[in-house]
Amino acid sequence: MKSSKGFGYEGKYTKEISFPLGGIGSGCIGLGGNGRLIDFEIFNRPNKSSYNGCTHIAVKAEGEEGVLDARVLNGDLQPSFMGDLPGDHFGGFGFGMSRSTMAGVPHFEEAVFSASFPFAALAFKDSRFPGPVELTAFNPFIPLNDKDSSLPAAFFEVEFFNDTAQELTYTAAFSLENPAKSKNVNLAGSEDGIRFISLETTDNEKSDPAYGNMCVATCCPDASTQNYWYRGQWFDSLGVYWQDFSKPGNMPARDYKASAEHQDTATLSGTVTVAPNNKGSVKFIVSWYYPNCVNYWNAEKCSCEEDCTPETWLNYYASLFGSAKDCALYSFENYTRLYEQSRMFSDALYSSTLPESVLDAVTANIAVLKTPTCLRLSDGSFYAFEGCHCHEGCCEGSCTHVWNYAYALPFLFPALERSMRELDYKYNMNAFGGMTFRLQLPLGRDRGNFRPCADGQFGGIIKVYREWKISGDNEWLKVMWPGVKKNLEYAWSVHNDDKWDPEKTGVLHGRQHHTLDMELFGPNSWLTGFYLAALKAAAEMGRYLGDEQTVSEYMALFNKGKAWIEENCFNGEFFYQKIDLKDKNLLEPYEDALHYWNAESKEIKYQIGEGSAVDQVLAQWHANICGLGEIFDKAKVKKALATIYKHNFKRDMRNHFNPCRLYCLNDERGTIICDWPDKTKKPVIPVPYAEETMHGFEYQAAIHMLQEGMAEQGVELIKAVRDRYDGYRRNPWNEMECGSNYARSMASYAALPTYAGFEFDMPNKTIGFNPIVKGDFKCFWSLGSGWGVFERSGHTVTIKILYGTLHLARLNLPFMKPNNITVNGLQVAYTVENGGIVFEKPMLLKEVCLTIDSMQ
8 A cells, every 4th residue: 555655554564574774785774564673784794584682762751740651662563473483492483472572562552654765654653652653764865875875874763743732751762782792882972962872892803804883873952871771681681671761751870891791782862842732853873883894605715724814895884984983973964964865866756657566666676775685895886696595695796697687776876887897897707708797705806717698798788888878978988898899799709618609690599698597508589689789789889989890790790680580589479499409419519518408308408499488578678778779670579578468477376387486376466487378388397497486577578568568568567566565475675586685676667767768878968758658747867967857747848957967968858849948947049850859058957947848
């Protein structure tokens, strides 16, 4: 359901919610659907289903007669109540719920969770508590400002509404456990009107990966601290804490010596006096500082016989701050700006008039950037896993073929996306142009010798083109161009052991590794499509740089390959793989390829063959977004998409056989990786994951349908995904594939530029809009130097630049004929050339409104 503050959930639909609060690459804390603070993933690695002791927020109200009520700022815990798995001695399954859930402490009977990324809010009510309470939580998310969007902190505001007839005093108390496993100490302080408690360790060296600290801070003028809960046995600490808090006034001060035997909890309180029918609030910031990263998932082997200390590197935020306290002080000093700019982004994003399920898909998956899927290296470069295991990153190395699908980062933080290209071309590409698809850390270690991945390698070239078009940075393109050429020409290099296209046919014939983790043998539209799009993208870049000989060569290959695939790999309904599965000789030229032979069925394993693959025209999807034009014949593409809708999209999973991972089941609907329509032969052992529904694949197919005039079908496929993430069955902010918070799901962001018909060509200072829906329309847009809102209302178009700048020489609005153009009310001179609006003088627009009125 949708609330006034985005998408809202209550009751059982809060069960699975964990909303990430943290910066890009800095880790996060999860805000649970009932207000719990969970999933403390702040130590440079995932930490699912975790608590940090009894960390929580509590509130109380006092009147003339004393304390009227006190309770934890949580709603009801949702079942099951058997206890967590795996259990241990005297805890977990069979022992009920952990006291860390705070479910055993008085809490609110009503809690409604709503979110408008990056903000989450909980509205609490209880008949015994005087007035409603609202918790708002966020971490700054400001497109193009990657520094302030990477703060290792979570921001909270507790707002009280006094609905009684008397003046009341409200207190909000933030209790935070020191997570240090070694000798630790909690220290209270005050600077520039900010009260804080710093939770530190005294045993670890500053270079130790375990070194770090946390801080809880408030700007409330009437603040008090209790540095330590009572140290005791059994349940003493929580029991004494609740007695302390439930009494009138401030909690008593308590101090102990530093200890390695206790993980002590500290409480910071803020108190406000609120008149009848008025509001008052208390703000908190929780920050963390664990600066030392280490490759714990694939440590570099040392040649010496002694135990070696693994090499560490600093998290990017260590270049900004020296401690968690420093981050908290910076955050409060800049609180108003950080809040307002984040809110401006959120309001602009949610003003987009997309179908509800589509907007939900766009906004929910941006949250991946706030999870431990993502890291920032010491210089700020972006690095990522594919997703998250419970306690480790899942599938290392900014995997090229997975991140191909992720469209949020290049539009929202294009500098970070460009850093991925730079790292790939510097560290992943060998002397012949072959590129490994997993970047190894620490930077500079052996890149490994696993074969290049066809969709990952050619996708990287398409992305260089995209990054150039988004940024307009011609100097960057000049630096990247030699690597792009070498990378592309590896396809026919004599050093390519997989023999992709040695005869320069424009078609991939050889051994083709791909994102489904095996290899295809023989031509197919999916991977050759990437090759064709890369050829066309490289030709466009070469043309801009004046490399005409290269342009002619690449375009000749493109035209030849396009014609061959359309003639030989299209059956009248969809594109298929051209292969004789019975021909064992296809494997002979390749080292270690005979394991693909199924001796029992006398067939090559892990192929698509005659099947309808969800990614069969994926390259055209990329091309449509990036402005590359036609890769495959438009009519054939639309037929292929119609086949995917008819056959790959399953309306009920009860009768669908799936031996793979179960991301969709029972009465849920989903689009599978590959299907074999009637009268086609399914291989005995088909391409891996064929029967699965992987969300990034589903989104690209759906959004491609939107692009090709199949809006109803595209929305249906998107809604089928988001219906599964309803807060009860699955967490709306954690779409899964190979682990949690999976990057490929950020394919959903492409729905935004698709609905807008957004085009961008910043090297030529050109943008355009051509919405795929008729009538009034509004949407958020973002490019390399600025972002804002496009709106079509009646006969008027407005383009607002809300943040940054937009250098504009040409504006394409093919649906209208302009009659008058103004910038903030001042007329602008223009001409209409080739259907586009060309301004008499290129304009550098900053925080202005461009208005275009059309002829009636």
